[in-house]
Amino acid sequence: MTMPSSPSRFRKLLIPVLIFMSGVAITWFVQDALREHAKATLREEFSFRVDELVGNIRGRLASYEEVLWGTAGLFAASHVVERGGFRAYVRMLKLESTYPGIQGVGFAQWMAAEDKADHVQAVRAEGFPDYDLRPPGEREWYSSILYLEPFDWRNQRAFGYDMYTEAVRRTAMERARDEGGTTISGRVRLMQETERDVQSGFLMYLPLYRPGMSVDTVDGRRAALLGWVYAPFRMDDLMSGILGSHFGETGAGLGLEIYDGRGTGRDALMFESAGAADGARARYRIERPIEIFGHPWTVVAYPLPAFDARLRTDAADLILTLGVLGSAPLAWVAWLTLTARARALAMAGRMTDELRRSEAKQTALFENMGSALAVFRASADGRDFYFRAFNRAAERIDRIPRGEVLGRRLQDVFAGVAGSGLLDMMRRVWLSGTPEACPVSFYADERVSGWRERFVYKLPDGDIVVTFGDVTARKEAQLVQEKLNRALRLLSDCNTALVHADDEYRLLVEVCRLIVERGGYLMAWVGYVDAGAGKTVRPIAQSGHEAGYLDDIHVTWDESQHGRGPVGTAIRTGRTAVIQNVLTDPQMAPWREAALERGYQAALALPLICEGTTLGALTLYSRDAHAFNPDEVGLLEEMASDLAFGIVTLRTRAEHAAAKEKVAFLASYDTLTGLPNRLLLRDRFEHAALIADKEQGGYGLLAMMYLDLDNFQHVNEGLGHDVGDRLLVGAVEYLRRCVPETDTIARLSGDEFVVLLSGGRDLAGIAAVANAIRDAFAEPLAVDGHLLTTSFSIGISVFPHDGRDFDTLLKRADTAVHSAKESGRNTFRFYTREMNADVVERMRLTGMFPGALRNREFVLHYQPQVHAATGRIVGVEALLRWQHPAEGLISPGRFIPMAEQSGHIVAIGEWVILEACRQGRAWLERGGAPLVIAVNLSALQFKRGDVLETVTAALRDSGLPPHCLELELTESILLQDVDTTMKTLHALKALGVKLSIDDFGTGYSSLAYLKRLAVDKLKIDQSFVRDMLTDADGASIVKAIIQLGHTLQLTVIAEGVETEAQLAFLGGSGCDEVQGYLFSRPVPAAACGDLLAAGLPKRA
Known part of the structure; x- marks a missing residue:
């Protein structure tokens, strides 16, 4: 038998070698691409981290700017x-x-x-x-x-x-x-x-x-x-605050340097998180030029070894191993195919048993190949394929013994093959003879599922060979990496939204939208905790396929069944809750049906926690079961942490903005009434004055009206400050009806207001506004069940006649107010120069009070109080006089109101009590009969001074018996801080001091305090006595007071008795005591002592 020539043998050896080298080369390029992809992904994450850090530096410094603006507002206010x-x-x-x-x-x-x-x-x-x-x-x-x-x-x-x-x-x-x-x-x-x-x-x-x-x-x-x-x-402290709490992993994985300006010289280095050697060894660096309030910084970042260690090359290593292992058997099969006939002829020429041994070796090689291999015989038309061989690797991958497949049609064994594209590929290869590689695809039937990679070629005898491998692990790793990349992009997009957010609700909506559109999830929503008894979770924002889901569910964060789902668990425990399969997880029981109807197969709830406080939860739903892997969850947790930080930052910014608005408001407005304050009033006046000057008379008069609410103190002290505040608010509403919106109403303090009439009127027009205010307040104000009648005393100054600057006009309007009050209140007065003279005189006298008290210029005169029936002196009233060394005797009506207004009456009143007690004791020591000395108490003295201590000390130091001292109280005293007043008066009564009500019937008379106090005497005001003989109403009032006093078992005294007829009327009406010029004018202590010794002279 002729042996193959050397060139033929060489060609048959070359083809398997080329197949092996091509497989290895393709494998190398694939794994190298995967490695580069992993590096690019890691570098993309690194770049995102740097951008995120830069954004947070900017955000942190922006929040510090708000601190300075708030402080500036403090100075402005x-x-x-x-x-x-x-x-x-x-x-x-x-x-x-x-x-x-x-x-x-x-x-x-x-x-x-x-x-x-x-x-x-x-x-x-x-x-x-x-x-x-x-x-x-x-x-x-x-x-x-x-x-x-x-x-x-x-x-x-x-x-x-x-x-x-x-x-x-x-x-x-x-x-x-x-x-x-x-x-x-x-x-x-x-x-x-x-x-x-x-x-x-x-x-x-x-x-x-x-x-x-x-x-x-x-x-x-x-x-x-x-x-x-x-x-x-x-x-370092600043960056520690930024890196420490919110970027804990950054310090371990990233090196950071910050330089002042645009350069990166060491002399400009401001911050360095790692050593210079670490930066020099870094594989790459990123520079980010940034501007902070117009000043340039340069941020340089580089990865540290801990960050590089996150590079994932598992998939590339797997491809390299599988490719090399798979290429060798394929080359071997090719070599066997090319040399089979020559070897068969050679072996046929030798021994039959040698042939059997060679075939056995080939069978063993086929069976023990690492790659799965199946050989098919095609039908005559090439439409169907029947198994001829099926090696062990194929049995293992497809989980079926060869005995169940040999001789059977492919689609009868693997029902899902028609949909996988493999059958169509085999038909094309049979027709063309050209090998084809099948793209990685997923195969599943009732027996087996997984990702497959296939290669199909045709043998010379027409059989079709399919080699395939299970690449499920590689494909799943790739899918995981794709998910991580998507999650990283989502994290970056969400942080970009955080940096640019200026509204909390819009931020939540945008984050939910990004989760659905960029992250590929089916639905996302944010719920906030309700800290009330129900511990419910309140949906705030959502995006995606919701279809009324949030309307149908009830979620809590307590221990009930509705609180044990993913949302409630995440909020209650502060940890992420993962539901990988909605269908089977018991935590989803209350909401399972509604969730499955909408296609929710898996759920993830992330707690929103910042600075130890749980704000709520961010919840995601996936259309796929088992959708969440640990790495992806880690990135989503970081996104939730960033979102919580952003929420708190926005709330802090909102609080600071509100504080700035409040500071700005407080700087210009009154908090109770919302009216402009003095500062804003001054600004509006200066603006109106500029216009008035430019118009040179055509603008009309610019007027300043100073309003003082009459008798406000009585309401405030008698009915309480809350009622007083509401009275002020009601008064402002009345004022707004009278004053056009083009003019300004301002509150200066307490019960003092200013109306700025900004032009367009003459004096008659100004007076018309003042009269409108008077008419408006003729109607009582209803406040907390009280019908309160009040009015304004109004003083008016006019620009430029009464002054050109704000302070002068305000001062002169205030002067006019005092004139209006002295004229009986509920009226108005224009400022005149004569008023200014009165003010100067009042200021002069007020300034003399301390010296007068120190120099003993004040003296007491005494007026006898007489028993109406017998004419016997039963007491005296101590009356204050001022004996000035240069000006002589100054009228009480002139200086006492000034002492009241200035507050000097407190010290003067204490002196009066001490001097009256001393004089009373002196008369007793001269052998006089005991008599009562009546002393008037000022309302201001009772409010500011310590009357009880003063009286106690005066009695102790003088030795006057307490029953010889009578304190005359005005009704206004009894209306201020009623409870405290009553305690003081009861304490005075406990000393043995007598109490009387002065000018009874002229004030806010009430029987309530007469019931609560052990009052000894009522004094009928001289205004009633003067008119009682000519006015029937006056006579009736006098008789009613006398009858009331006797009913309450009180002594009744009338003052201002000047005629015998008045005395006769009072005596006939049952009045107990009388006082007036009919008996004696107020006289000095020496003259009064003579009267007490000799008695009153007989009247004709």
Whole structure:
């Protein structure tokens, strides 16, 4: 037999070698592509981490800017911000917990050289004797760190430092001043630094301008500069606050450097999270130039070994191993095929048993190949294929013994093959003879399922060979990686939404939308916890295929069945709850039917937790069971953590914005009534005055009406401050009906208001508005069940006749108010120059009170009180007089109201009690009969002074028996702080002091206090006595008071008795005691002593 030639043998050997090398080459390219894909994915994640970090640096510093704006609002709302108020405000901010990384909040004052000495002296007077500006030296302008809180040992090192002397700080301060906004400085060493733990630092500045000055231009802003509110930052502390709580894994996997400016030189380095050697060894670096309030920084990041260790190459290694192992048998089969005939002929020429041994070896090789191999015989038309051979690897992969497949048609054995595309491929190969590779596809039937990779070729004898492998592990790894990539992109998109969010609800809706559209989930929703007794979860936002699902479910976070689902469990435990199969998981029992109707096969609930507080949960639903793998869940947990952080940040921003709005409101408006305050009133007046000046008379008169609510004090003290507040609110509503919207109503304080009539009227028009106000208040106001009748006393000043500036006009309108009150209230008065003279006189006399008391210029005169039936003196009333050394005797009607208004009546009243008791005791010691000395008490004296202590001391020091002292009370005293008043009066009664009601019937008379007090006497006011003989109503009132007093077993005294006829009427009506000029005028103590000794002279 002829042997094959050498070239033929070489060609038959070359083809299997080429097949083997091609398989290895293809395998190498595939695994290399997978490796590069893994590296690109990791680098994409790294880039995302860097972008996320940069966004959070920007966000954190933006929140710190809000602190400065809030502090600026504090200065805007107050004329003067004192050290204690500044400290209290900063403490309220809770910097350490709310704004980690910030070293403090301060105020640096700006001053000219001529103001320096006064400034230093003022600060030293606050208790800082060593205070001075640093560094020393003469300069045209100075800045000084005046406040810096918390004022701890580190921040005290900066107290008094002139930041403007240092170039880097000065550049930022000037830019803030000229632009009117926030700036930061370049890299500096803070004054707070010591020799230990030195860190790079920078400062954030916001300018403050003087109110009322124009800041529309750069020159205007420079002229109006008051100073800067600022915050110092130590860079390591700042970044620790950003990296520590929210980016815990970043510090372990990423190296971070931050440089001041655009360069990356070591002299510009501000922060370095890892050593320089780590940065030098990094495989790659990312640079991100950023701007913080207009100042450039450069952020450099590089991966550390811990981050590189996350590179996943399992799939590539598997491909390489399978490819090499699979290529060798394929080459061997090819070699066998090419050399089979030559070997068969050679072996036939030899021994038959050698042939059998060779065939046995080929069979063994076929059976023991690592790749699955099946050989098929085609039908005549090439439409059907029948199994001829099926090796062990095929049995293992397809889980079927060869005895069940040999000789049978392919589709009869594997029912799902028609849908897999394999049958069509085999038919094409049979017809064309060209091998084909089948794309990786999923195969499943009742026996087996998994991902398959197949190769089909035709043998020379027409048989079809199919080699296939199970690549399920590789494919699932690939799917997992795709899921992770998708989750990473979702995390990046959500964080981008967080960075740009300005509204909490819109943020939640956007995140849910991204989860559905970018993440591929079926539905997502966010629910917030309700901390009430029901512990329910309230849906806030959702996106995706919801179809009324959230309307039909009831979710709680308690221990009930409705609280044991994924949402309630996540909220209650603070841990992620995963439901891999809605159909079988018992936790989904209450909602299973509704969930399956909507296609929800798996669910994931992520708790939203920030700073230890659970806000609610983010819940996702998938259309596939077993959809969530651990790595994907980890990324979604990070997304939920970022979302919770974003929610809290937005709420903090909203609170700060609300605080800023409140500060701005408080700076210009009254909180009770919502009316403009003095500051806004001044601004509107200045605007209206400018217009009036430009119009030069054509604008009409600009008027300022000062309104004082009559008798408000009685309501406030008698019915309580709540009723008083509501009365003020009701009065404002009445005012709004009378004053056009083009004019301004402002509240100055308490019961004082101002109406600014801003032009278009003459004097008659101004008076018409005042009359409209009077008419409106003729109608009572209903307040808490009380019908309260009140009115306004109105004083009016006119621009420019009565003054050109705000303060002058307001002062003169106030002067006119006093004139209106003296005219009987419920009226109005225009300001006149004569009024100003009265004001000057009142101020002059008021200023003389302390000296008069000190120099014993006050004296007491006494007027006898007489028994109406017998004419015997039974007591005297002590009446205050002022004997001025230069002006003589000053009328009580002239100075006592001024003493009341100024508050001096308290000290004067104490002297009156002491002197009256001393004089009463002196008369007793001279042998006189015991008599009662009546002393009037002022309402202000009773409110501000310690009447009980004064009376007790006067009785003790003088030795006057308590029953000889009578205190005359006005009805207004009994209406202020009723409970406290009653306790004091009962204590006075316990001493033995007598009590009487002065001017009974002229005030807010009430029988209630007569029942509650052991009052001894009622005094009929002289106005009733004067009219009782000519006015029937007056006579009836007098008789009614006398009858009431006797019914209550009280003594009744009438004052102002001047005629015998009046005495006769009173005596006939049963009045007990009388007092008046008919018996004696008030006389000095010596003259009164003579009267007491000799008795009253007989009347004709």
